[in-house]
Amino acid sequence: MILITGGAGYIGSHTVLNFLKDNYDVLIFDNLETGHIETVEELKKAGNVTFEKGDLRNLDDIDRVFSKYKIDAVIHFAAFSLVGESVINPAKYYRNNTVGTLNLLDTMIKHNVKKIIFSSTCATYGEPEYTPIDEKHPQKPINPYGSSKLMVERIMADYDSAYGLKSVKLRYFNVAGCDTQNRVGEWHDTETHLIPNIIKSVFEKGQTFKIFGDDYPTADGTCIRDYVNVEDLAQAHKLAYLWLEKENRSDVFNLGTENGNSVKEVFDTCEKVLNQKIDVEITQRRPGDPATLYANAAKAKNTLKWEPQNTLEHSIKTAYKFEQKLQSLKK
Numbered sequence: 038m039i040l041i042t043g044g045a046g047y048i049g050s051h052t053v054l055n056f057l058k059d060n061y062d063v064l065i066f067d068n069l070e071t072g073h074i075e076t077v078e079e080l081k082k083a084g085n086v087t088f089e090k091g092d093l094r095n096l097d098d099i100d101r102v103f104s105k106y107k108i109d110a111v112i113h114f115a116a117f118s119l120v121g122e123s124v125i126n127p128a129k130y131y132r133n134n135t136v137g138t139l140n141l142l143d144t145m146i147k148h149n150v151k152k153i154i155f156s157s158t159c160a161t162y163g164e165p166e167y168t169p170i171d172e173k174h175p176q177k178p179i180n181p182y183g184s185s186k187l188m189v190e191r192i193m194a195d196y197d198s199a200y201g202l203k204s205v206k207l208r209y210f211n212v213a214g215c216d217t218q219n220r221v222g223e224w225h226d227t228e229t230h231l232i233p234n235i236i237k238s239v240f241e242k243g244q245t246f247k248i249f250g251d252d253y254p255t256a257d258g259t260c261i262r263d264y265v266n267v268e269d270l271a272q273a274h275k276l277a278y279l280w281l282e283k284e285n286r287s288d289v290f291n292l293g294t295e296n297g298n299s300v301k302e303v304f305d306t307c308e309k310v311l312n313q314k315i316d317v318e319i320t321q322r323r324p325g326d327p328a329t330l331y332a333n334a335a336k337a338k339n340t341l342k343w344e345p346q347n348t349l350e351h352s353i354k355t356a357y358k359f360e361q362k363l364q365s366l367k368k
């Protein structure tokens with residue numbers, strides 16, 4: 038059985054679907070703080086899913102689950118991931134993302150489960166010193182969210198040396214899109230991501246979408262990011278898991294498309310895909326936004342044999358369909 042922490046959330050739920058497709062038994066551990074029980078219900082329809090509600094900050098919750106089930110490996114998504122909130126409330130981030138993971142790792146060691154795939158982030162790199170960013174780029178996070186994840190990466194390296202815990206750290210760039218079959222999707226009550234926010238502005242009357250700054254040193258003046266499709270990302274987790282099973286050693290991989298898209302390009306693609314004009318306003322830059330961030334993902338391609346398949350258009354189309362579903366729930 039594969040334990041997926043945070044399986045009721047956005048990326049976790051798509052990864053659950055990917056494992057179910059290959060008939061794995063999946064155990065979801067989630068406190069539903071930013072995840073949704075409706076997502077779990079949807080996942081249960083797709084295969085053999087067991088759900089345990091619990092919190093990583095509570096050792097007893099985790100220990101109960103490891104005592105009850107035979108767990109072969111862990112895929113660990115559960116965390117908070119709002120950069121701005123982490124600046125205002127760092128304790129919340131270090132306690133959940135770092136201490137919560139420490140609780141998980143200690144429980145794994147106690148129950149002799151020695152393989153984990155971890156959701157890390159390009160936020161561990163901080164201000165880019167060069168692009169595209171490869172795994173050797175210096176890691177100097179500029180916010181507590183990034184630091185909370187970098188600490189986990191370091192803890193995992195030490196737990197490998199000391200206890201033989203093998204980990205694959207996956208550093209995602211900007212994740213986008215939703216399940217092609219529209220079963221699950223990106224459902225964040227506080228949404229900070231570009232594509233769902235452009236789409237929400239279409240549904241919410243009187244909302245004008247804001248572009249934060251068009252005076253960056255890029256071709257059209259807006260920030261460039263690397264939008265990796267969530268189903269492609271889920272597939273990378275499957276490949277990382279199979280690789281770890283075979284190789285039994287720790288490593289780290291960037292996950293991105295290696296294509297940078299500017300905010301304006303994404304916005305224009307949304308207008309094209311949705312076939313409508315969307316109200317937009319250019320406002321001031323936000324502090325802490327680097328001009329350009331995109332991945333060198335050659336290592337994941339060569340080693341894990343990962344090849345992202347889905348286009349930006351597909352991500353936008355599926356995100357739109359899922360937002361329609363969310364809007365219909367509100368009625």
Ligand SMILES: NC(=O)c1ccc[n+]([C@@H]2O[C@H](COP(=O)([O-])OP(=O)(O)OC[C@H]3O[C@@H](n4cnc5c(N)ncnc54)[C@H](O)[C@@H]3O)[C@@H](O)[C@H]2O)c1
Pocket residue numbers: 042043044045046047048049066067068069070071072073091092093094113114115116117118133137156157158159209210211212213224225
């Ligand atoms: N979305 C992105 O673009 C992105 C980019 C880089 C990294 N990541 C990382 O990927 C992971 C998943 O992100 P997401 O966008 O799916 O977030 P999400 O908020 O949709 O999912 C996180 C899930 O974890 C659960 N959770 C949080 N704290 C928990 C705890 N203490 N105990 C049990 N469950 C807990 C939440 O209820 C939720 O279901 C996170 O670790 C995030 O830092 C995301």
